[in-house]
Each structure stands twice: as C-alpha cells, then as structure tokens.
Amino acid sequence: MFGFFRSIKSSQTAAPEVLDPQTQHQQEREQFQEVLQSFNASRIEERLKVLDIFLSVEEHLTLTGLEGIIRDKRPELLDREFLKETMEMFCQFGFAQKQLFETQEPVYEHHHLGMHHDHFICTRCGNIQEFANDELERLQHEIARQFQFHSLQHKMEIYGLCASCMAQREPALSLQYAANGERVRIVTILGGREVQARLNDMGLAVGTCLEIVSNHSSGPLIVASKGTRLAINAGLAKKIMVAHACRHADEP
Numbered sequence: 001m002f003g004f005f006r007s008i009k010s011s012q013t014a015a016p017e018v019l020d021p022q023t024q025h026q027q028e029r030e031q032f033q034e035v036l037q038s039f040n041a042s043r044i045e046e047r048l049k050v051l052d053i054f055l056s057v058e059e060h061l062t063l064t065g066l067e068g069i070i071r072d073k074r075p076e077l078l079d080r081e082f083l084k085e086t087m088e089m090f091c092q093f094g095f096a097q098k099q100l101f102e103t104q105e106p107v108y109e110h111h112h113l114g115m116h117h118d119h120f121i122c123t124r125c126g127n128i129q130e131f132a133n134d135e136l137e138r139l140q141h142e143i144a145r146q147f148q149f150h151s152l153q154h155k156m157e158i159y160g161l162c163a164s165c166m167a168q169r170e171p172a173l174s175l176q177y178a179a180n181g182e183r184v185r186i187v188t189i190l191g192g193r194e195v196q197a198r199l200n201d202m203g204l205a206v207g208t209c210l211e212i213v214s215n216h217s218s219g220p221l222i223v224a225s226k227g228t229r230l231a232i233n234a235g236l237a238k239k240i241m242v243a244h245a246c247r248h249a250d251e252p
C-alpha cells in the first residue's frame with residue numbers, strides 16, 4: 001500500500017508524462033488492482049470491469065449515466081449500490097473525481113494526475129464543458145499572493161448557457177423562462193392597458209433592463225431594475241417578453 005501512494009506522489013511532482021490513452025488506462029487499471037488487493041476489497045474483478053468502462057468514457061458521468069452504459073455493456077454488473085460504492089472507491093483512491101455542480105446530480109470524471117481544468121455548466125441542458133487557461137491560472141495565483149493567501153486548490157465553475165442552447169433560443173422569450181443571474185431587456189408587453197399600467201406602476205416598460213435575481217418554480221420571480229428588487233407573479237411574468245441580452249450594459 002505504501003508503495004502505491006509513493007508512486008502516485010512521485011508521478012505528481014514530476015512533469016506529467018504524455019501517455020497514449022490505452023497505456024494510461026492500463027496503468028491506472030494495474031494501480032487500482034494493486035490498491036484493491038492491498039485492502040482485501042471484495043469483488044475486485046467486477047470493480048475492474050466498472051473501471052474499464054468508466055475510463056473508456058470521456059464525459060462527466062452521473063451515476064444514472066453510468067448505469068445506462070453498464071446496462072448496455074455489462075448488464076450483469078447492474079446494481080446501483082455496488083456501482084455507487086465502486087465509484088466512491090475510484091474517488092477515494094484518486095482515479096476519479098466527484099464534482100458537485102449546482103442544480104445537478106453529482107458527476108464523476110477521470111482524475112488525471114497533474115492535470116487541472118475548470119468547467120462551464122449549462123443551466124439549461126446540463127452540458128458540461130471543460131477548459132484550461134494558463135493565463136487565468138497564473139492570475140489566480142497572483143491575486144492570492146496579493147492577499148497573502150496560500151492557495152492549495154480551487155474550482156472555477158461558470159454557469160450559463162452553452163452555444164447550442166443559445167442558438168436554439170428564441171430571440172424574445174417570456175420573462176418566466178429567463179435564467180437566474182441573466183440580464184434581459186423588455187421588448188414587448190402582452191396584454192391590454194391594465195397590464196401596461198400595472199407594469200408602469202412598477203417602473204417597467206418596453207426597453208427597461210432587468211436582472212433576474214431569483215427565478216424558481218415556487219414563489220414569485222424576483223428581478224432587479226434600477227437598483228430595486230421587484231416581485232413579479234407568474235401570471236404577469238408570462239406577459240412580459242424579453243430579449244436575452246441587455247444592450248445597455250451600464251444600466252442595472
């Protein structure tokens with residue numbers, strides 16, 4: 001067991017070797033087998049089969065997603081509790097990482113030693129994209145240094161809409177479908193004079209820019225306009241059509 005952790009450590013401090021995926025996969029498999037044996041773990045052969053499948057998928061996988069793949073490829077291993085326990089072992093021994101993104105089931109991804117990346121998370125379709133940017137990493141260290149903060153690790157998660165969700169999006173949508181944190185501009189108000197008057201009383205009219213403070217299925221929609229928070233009920237939100245980008249960047 002000591003040997004295993006020592007070898008992990010030494011490969012972490014050295015510059016990561018670039019191995020072809022198959023060799024890397026094979027190495028990880030051997031290391032995992034070694035650890036499991038050193039712990040007298042149960043069902044080692046089956047766990048290695050799960051590892052093979054996990055390593056063959058270059059995606060962020062939920063437990064449900066993994067179950068789907070197992071159902072196709074190795075139905076004999078289909079047992080949610082066993083799969084969950086095995087994935088937790090992968091994480092514990094450094095072969096996988098569990099990521100908890102907001103609004104999503106936890107996802108598992110490969111843990112490649114010495115490699116770091118950050119994430120874009122689409123709040124509409126759940127798509128997760130990875131990115132790595134040396135300049136951003138350098139800047140984060142630089143900022144930490146200015147605060148005399150010794151950073152050990154970080155996660156950067158950027159929430160928003162992915163390119164395909166943006167492309168599918170209607171140019172104008174009802175306010176009720178706007179996402180948390182989004183800035184929108186009122187383009188049309190549906191409904192008669194009564195609705196217009198009610199909105200006018202709240203200081204809202206065509207052209208007004210809003211920031212979506214909170215849009216959840218329960219409770220009213222909270223928006224900010226000109227520094228004030230306004231609560232808009234679902235019935236009224238339906239009648240307000242907005243464009244997804246506020247062109248007046250200076251207006252809150």
Ligand SMILES: [Zn+2]
Nearest residue numbers: 117118137156
């Ligand atoms: Zn980063």
Ligand SMILES: [Zn+2]
Nearest residue numbers: 122125162165
């Ligand atoms: Zn998306």
Ligand SMILES: [Zn+2]
Nearest residue numbers: 109117119130
């Ligand atoms: Zn990732």
